[in-house]
Amino acid sequence: MPKYADVIVPLPLQEAFTYAVPPECQPKIQVGQRVIVPFGIRKFYTAIVLRLHDDTPPYPTKPISEVLDTEPIVLQKQLQLWKWVSDYYLCSMGDVFKAALPSGLKLESESTILPNQDWQADAPLKPSEEKVWQALQPKTKRSKATGQTLANLQKATGLKNILPIVKGLLEKGAVQMKEELRRTHKPKATAQADEQSPLKAAEVLTEAQQEAMDSITEQWQEKDVCLLHGVTSSGKTEIYIHLMQQALAEGKQVLFMLPEIVLTAQLTERLRRVFGTRLGVYHSRYPDKARVELYQKMLSEKPYDIVVGVRSSLFLPFHRLGLIIIDEEHETSFKQQEPAPRYHARNAALVLARQSGAKALLGSATPSLESYHNALSGKYGLVTLKTRYAGLSLPDIEVVDVGEMQRKKLMSGIFSPQLLAHIRKALEQHQQVILFQNRRGYAPVLECKACGWTPRCQKCDVSLTVHRGYRQMVCHYCGTAYDIPSACPNCEGRDLSSRGYGTERIEEQLQALLPKARIARMDLDTTRSRQNYEQILHDFEEGRTDILIGTQMVTKGLDFDRVSLVGILSADSMLAQPDFRSYERAFQLMEQVAGRAGRKGSAGHVVLQTRDAGNGIVGMVVRHDYEGMYAEQTEERELFRYPPFCRVIFIYLKHRDEKVVESLSTDFASLLRQVFGERVLGPDTPPVSRVQMMHIRKLILKMELSAPMSAVRERLNTLQEQILNMPGYRSAQIYYDID
Ligand SMILES: [Zn+2]
Ligand SMILES: [Zn+2]
Structure with a gap:
């Protein structure tokens, strides 16, 4: 009978924690089961049993409060995968645990529980369950239940061990966890084949x-x-x-x-x-x-x-x-x-x-x-x-030099005359059009014409994107929304104009140019719910819309019969990303969206607008030359030592105080160099150097593919602990992102 259990708690803490297994739990406890453990003074968590043993630890242990399952809910094989993920991606088993199980399986003291008002009991509730149920009811008949955290429920009911009771109520469907209410999905009842019936044949392969x-x-x-x-x-x-x-x-x-x-x-x-x-x-x-x-x-x-x-x-x-x-x-x-x-x-x-x-x-x-x-x-x-x-052939791609069209004053907003002519032709022939712009919102920049002032997020180091639909400016990094000013706060000038194009503005402009066209837009803002998303696709499929404007959401996985034209409105922002993968990614996006043109019946046409028509990647997209792109990009990656030729570990350091993060990154870099030598690059200031009030610095560690990640991880953990224990650095955050 095992006396101790090492368990994983859903927290970003490196090690497993050892708890004592009370005698009554000893016969039933198994690796992979969920148990409830007290943590800190008043908290409790659902934890997963990782190991059972008899080695008395050199410190006092608390007992496990409860074993929740009769059988393991995480199999040995799964734990093996968790271990690999935590080793390779330099995170804790607790982080993996959090990602791996749906929330309903990991109750903790901060989980919020709501009563399910439509629920009807088949059998009377146990007294303890009744107590919890009552505590969850709204104060008055008219008000709505707002939910309570488990910690509060425990206080309100005076029950000592509330988790197993809530678990029972969850299984009965009497209560639910709060997060579910934010979602709108209702499972559709579809006619389904009988389980025993033979599989229907798929279509015949060519x-x-x-x-x-x-x-x-x-x-x-x-x-x-x-x-x-x-x-x-x-x-x-x-x-x-x-x-x-x-x-x-x-x-x-x-x-x-x-x-x-x-x-x-x-x-x-x-x-x-x-x-x-x-x-x-x-x-x-x-x-x-x-x-x-x-x-x-x-x-x-x-x-x-x-x-x-x-x-x-x-x-x-x-x-x-x-x-x-x-x-x-x-x-x-x-x-x-x-x-x-x-x-x-x-x-x-x-x-x-x-x-x-x-x-x-x-x-x-x-x-x-x-x-x-x-x-x-x-x-x-x-x-x-x-x-x-x-027997379709690949779509042919026409490159339009936007710079030239601008010099000749032929652009209608973001639309070149070539693209507009093709759109008109497609509409005349009752065919459909997809337009791709990798930027949502109305315009990426608002600018005062008099003094050049542009609004920026107060918490992040980025400019705000104008959203007409919301009548607001939104930070795409932290989500904070701001009112659009009527005058410039800098010079009180009233001439504020939008610069650049998001999908929202493109829709507005195109509707003005083609008043009769039925236009839909698909981006993060129009597809907040799954229904909206599927409605937009469905309407386009059924031919109820003529033109679909969208972000990368329109680039893949969609089969439409009548799309004869695809427009890539601006290749330039994709090519200008400061990332070693940006060219690969730009090629993939353009090739994928081009592939939406010309299905079932005729080869399609693609108009690609760019200011950088001479860019090698543009030429490769035109020729559908994947192999060429591969050869060129791998040569560069090998030269500059990037994946797949080595492993790149990005180390991010964050602190509220810029001076602190500055000296922390220098100190950590020199500490890392003592161990990893020339493999350490930086510190650098990333392009967006402040997000949600936190200043960010970045270090890069390039490891040989042969280096075992678990050893690298151990080294990094030791060094990280060492630096974070130094005075002044305790409240800093350090995290890792691999490849
Ligand atoms: Zn922000
Ligand atoms: Zn101004």
Whole structure:
């Protein structure tokens, strides 16, 4: 009988914590179960048991309050993956725990609980449950229940151990966690195939698709990972469906991962027609309750055979995973930026495949340089699909030099005469148009014509974006909104004008130019809810709108029949990003959006507007020359030592006081140099050097690929502890972002 348990608490703390296992819990406790542990003076958390043992620690231990589960809810295999993520991405197991489980499975003292007013009891509540239920009711009949944190509920009811009681009420559906109410999704009741009925056949593969599929299966004999490089509209999804059927026939489970914005009703409906109820969808926009249900079904004896999901789906429990497919593998949204764990879901999924003995397929029309490099060097298999579905040829791309058009005074706002002529022609022929601009809002800059003053965020080092729809200026870094001033606060001048173009302004301008056209806009502002998003797509699909203007949301995963023209309104902002991946990324975005033109029937046309027509990347987009882009970019990456040739660790240091962060970054850099020598670069001031009142400095550590990350992590932890213990630096923050 184990006397002690090392547990992971959902906090960014490096180590696991040891608690005593009370005798009554000893027979039932298992690794991977949830337990409730007291923490600090009044707090408690749901923790996961990582290890059970009898080694008495050299310090006094508190006992575990409760074991929540009868069976583990995190499998050994999952814990292995958590460990890898925390080692590789330099974060704590607690950070991974937070990201890996839906909120409903990790109650803590700060969780807010609400009563479910529609709920009806099948059986009387236990006295303790009744007490909690009563405490949650609104003060008067007319007011609404606003919810209470578990810490307050505990105080209000005087109950000693409130978590198991709330857990029981959650399972009965009597209460819910607050976060769910912010979401609007209601699961749609769709007619679903009977579980026992045979799978419906997918469409028949074309000859090229069949060849690609055979080649993938063949390469899997020798290699675990295969890259499918298929041009846009080459019918990759059909190949995926056949491979999934193959895996299912072998009794294996499949994980099909997609970037968030591609996971549309369009695709899931299509997959459901083939796989019926054997398919589950794990989406971050679904309510937490639906995610908890799916998680629990995966643990049950009848789990889904296929899960289609975004990033976090790789943390689900799989018992017999045989295949992972990662579509649009180049997509940057597979990388989590904020908060920790700052992991890359594609890379973590490949580790999951290896740990599970599963095969993996990466798919893209514009693979990431890393994956293509691995394919060319023989680490991955490579299958290329060069022909578009139904014999379509790739769209032809016309480059328009915006600088020249401006000198000739031929521009109508952001629209060149060439682009306008093509739009008019498409509308006359009852065809549709997609216009792409990688910037939302009305205009990126408001400027006083008299003195040049522009409004900036008070908390961040960035200028504010004007949003006409909200009648406000918004900081895209921290979300703070400001009123649009009627006069310049600097010189009291009244002539404030907008500079630059966001999607909102483009919509306004185009509507003025083409009053009869039916125009829709798709960006973060118009798609706050999933319904809005799907409505916009649906209207466009049904031909109820003629022109769709959007940010990168319009660049991928959408199949439309009548789009004959795509306009890239400005390539320049994409090419000017200060990031070693910016050219790769610009190529991918432009190639992907170009691929929306000309499907089913005729090759499309693309108008690409730029001030930098001579830029090499523009020429490569025109020629659809992925290989050329790859060759040029890898040469640069090798020269300047960037991935895939080495591992880059960005070290961010933050503090409220600029002087402190300045000296901290210098001191930390010299400390790091004592260990890592020339591999340390910086400190640098990043382009946006203040966000939410915190000043930021950056260091770069370039490690050889052969260096084991767990050792690097240990070194960094020691040094970080050392520097943060120095007087003056205690309140500073240091965090890491890999590759
Ligand atoms: Zn801000
Ligand atoms: Zn002014």
